[in-house]
Amino acid sequence: MALERTFSILKPDATRRNLTGAINAIIEKAGLRIVAQKRIHMTRGQAETFYGVHKDRPFFGELVEFMTSAPVVVQVLEGENAIAKYREVMGATNPANAAPGTIRKEFALSVGENSAHGSDAAETAAQEIAQFFAGNEIVG
Ligand code: DAT
Ligand code: MG
Secondary structure, eight states: OOEEEEEEEEOHHHHHTTOHHHHHHHHHHTTOEEEEEEEEOOOHHHHHHHTGGGTTSTTHHHHHHHHTSSOEEEEEEEEETHHHHHHHHHOOSSGGGOOTTSHHHHHOOSSSSOSEEEOSSHHHHHHHHHHHOOGGGOOO
């Protein structure tokens, strides 16, 4: 498998509790390289676009509220098989189902406030990276 890039968000519950360094340590220990990173406060429009695939789900309003409730850290992670690897490192969406040692098991507060986002496929990774980063902000 070639070097791959995935998009990550350290969510508001993580920035609020000062957990971005602890989460980055897990990311780096897993062999993923942080090749771009910035702290932003997402606008409602950015959050609605980002999670557009979920717009008809009952939790959409609460999801957008949460994602805009405090700063987030957006990242591009690079490594072998980075998309699947980061999904593994994050753990299941619901922390109750996440494996020990995963980001969500260690830090998530609930299925909604679950500390991290990671892309689920190559196409979404490319779209998500392009929503938040210009090419020259990614330094591999
Ligand atoms: P993931 O973030 O693991 O890719 P997803 O794409 O199914 O999960 O959902 C996106 C986010 O929406 C998820 O991280 C948290 C929120 N979410 C998902 N299911 C939820 C639910 N049943 N109740 C509240 N929030 C939910
Ligand atoms: Mg998802």
